[in-house]
Amino acid sequence: MSATYLRQRMPFRQRALLLRRPAPVSFFSRAYLRSIAPFLVMALIMGLSACTSYLDVSPTESIADNQTIVDQKSASTAVNGVYSALSNSGYYGTSFQSIGYLGSGDIQWTGTQSQVQEFITHNVRADNATISTVWSSIYVTINRANHVLAKVPGVADPLLTQARRDQYLGEAYFLRALAYFDLARTFGGVPLITQPTLKATDNQGIARATQAETYAQVLRDLDAAEPLLPNPATVQPTDRYRATRKTVWALKARLYLYQGNWAQAESYATRLVADNANYQLLAPFNSFFANNVRGTAESVFEIFYNGTTEPNTHRGNWQPTSNGGTRQWAPNAGLVSVLTTAPNNTPNGRSTLIAAVGGTTWYGNLYYRNPGSDPSYVFRIAELYLIRAEARAQQNNLAGALADLNAVRTRAGLANSPATTQPDILLAIENERRLEFALEPHRWFDLARTGRATAVFKDPLNNAAPLPAFRLLLPVPISQLQVDAALKQNPGY
Numbered sequence: 001m002s003a004t005y006l007r008q009r010m011p012f013r014q015r016a017l018l019l020r021r022p023a024p025v026s027f028f029s030r031a032y033l034r035s036i037a038p039f040l041v042m043a044l045i046m047g048l049s050a051c052t053s054y055l056d057v058s059p060t061e062s063i064a065d066n067q068t069i070v071d072q073k074s075a076s077t078a079v080n081g082v083y084s085a086l087s088n089s090g091y092y093g094t095s096f097q098s099i100g101y102l103g104s105g106d107i108q109w110t111g112t113q114s115q116v117q118e119f120i121t122h123n124v125r126a127d128n129a130t131i132s133t134v135w136s137s138i139y140v141t142i143n144r145a146n147h148v149l150a151k152v153p154g155v156a157d158p159l160l161t162q163a164r165r166d167q168y169l170g171e172a173y174f175l176r177a178l179a180y181f182d183l184a185r186t187f188g189g190v191p192l193i194t195q196p197t198l199k200a201t202d203n204q205g206i207a208r209a210t211q212a213e214t215y216a217q218v219l220r221d222l223d224a225a226e227p228l229l230p231n232p233a234t235v236q237p238t239d240r241y242r243a244t245r246k247t248v249w250a251l252k253a254r255l256y257l258y259q260g261n262w263a264q265a266e267s268y269a270t271r272l273v274a275d276n277a278n279y280q281l282l283a284p285f286n287s288f289f290a291n292n293v294r295g296t297a298e299s300v301f302e303i304f305y306n307g308t309t310e311p312n313t314h315r316g317n318w319q320p321t322s323n324g325g326t327r328q329w330a331p332n333a334g335l336v337s338v339l340t341t342a343p344n345n346t347p348n349g350r351s352t353l354i355a356a357v358g359g360t361t362w363y364g365n366l367y368y369r370n371p372g373s374d375p376s377y378v379f380r381i382a383e384l385y386l387i388r389a390e391a392r393a394q395q396n397n398l399a400g401a402l403a404d405l406n407a408v409r410t411r412a413g414l415a416n417s418p419a420t421t422q423p424d425i426l427l428a429i430e431n432e433r434r435l436e437f438a439l440e441p442h443r444w445f446d447l448a449r450t451g452r453a454t455a456v457f458k459d460p461l462n463n464a465a466p467l468p469a470f471r472l473l474l475p476v477p478i479s480q481l482q483v484d485a486a487l488k489q490n491p492g493y
Helices: 003-009 012-017 030-050 072-087 089-093 095-102 114-121 129-154 162-187 211-228 245-259 262-273 314-318 333-340 381-394 398-411 422-436 443-450
Strands: 107-109 299-303 329-331 354-357 361-364 376-380 462-466
Touching: 072 089, 072 129, 072 162, 072 299, 089 095, 089 129, 089 376, 095 107, 095 114, 095 129, 095 162, 095 443, 107 114, 114 129, 129 162, 162 211, 162 245, 162 443, 211 245, 245 262, 245 299, 245 376, 245 381, 262 381, 299 381, 314 329, 329 333, 329 361, 333 354, 376 381, 381 398, 381 422, 398 422, 422 443
Parallel strands: none
Antiparallel strands: 107 329, 299 376, 354 361
């Protein structure tokens, strides 16, 4: 397939992001500005090169907000900038996702940096570099969304039709919702910033909301996004790289699952599971990622990387040196054993998530493309099946729960689950999620949201005791606490 053909077939966002231009430095979030305060000069230099493709204007040290989003073109570029922040290595590019799988109990650290080992041992410190990067990167995403939401409604340009304006605003609401959701499940409640940050003192002194209040903000943004985004009945083909009403439903299903609102979780998951024309559990299992595919019917929402100007840096951490990586982390012996023995070692099944050099040096192989153009998978239809399975089991609809669970198992080449009771079915779903998303950012968050992490893992300071409940949330980065007295640390840290 030719490169020209692929470019012609790329969704709009992908094509636009192939042409990236440096952004002005005036659009950092309050939290980001907090975190860089001790090293402001260095951070500004790095920011000029890192925060690309936000606004289609010439790079300057500072630029007034009224000169940025002024017409349809600059509005479109600003929306692309929100997606660019989402895809950044500090967010879905690597760092945020690594929290979800490094803490799973299935990954080993092969390097020397103790800050990565902290996630594996569940002894994360407030000065951990990864959590500081994640916090700052997510707030950059939020701030870019805030600029779109503040400026696009006032743009007067005949090319910015009402349908296009609504789409841009809906996308910004959805992406802000996803960002706050990720902050809340990682740190608990966070400062809720819904207006653009222009300078370091903006929004300073705002205390953290509670986790419940942060989730409420997520729901408000999703409710705002839903009517603005394209109607799935009128958008063909389904866009798997931009927010649509379907991605709103997917995040609502996940949000309600985290909140224990089982009926709503089931309802929103059903909207996607029932859409067989657009979403399918592809068989065999590796059909959604093998052979350089992207945007398959398995995907609800994934992030595009071209591998050059916008690489997915995941592959370098997983792949061995013989494949041009560093293998900074790798599947541990327990996961290797589970995936390489019956019943999981079916041809093209879940065992293809891992591979070995010389039959002994195992590495993760979900991210394998060179250069790093692998997608980051935000929502797959398998998750919606398992969300509905768990929600149904919690409502004592055991037959329905097993039907969804077994659909995922069948696609993976496995026999139906032997579970029959509600506790056994819930545990089976938990274990299915562990293997289905073995190298995706789910396992730690699953065990944290259900509280099961305290039973699965030990206290890092006392191996005879269970993991303390306070460790289900990570500490607020010390870099944030040092520059804003209104922020308070999570208990226990």
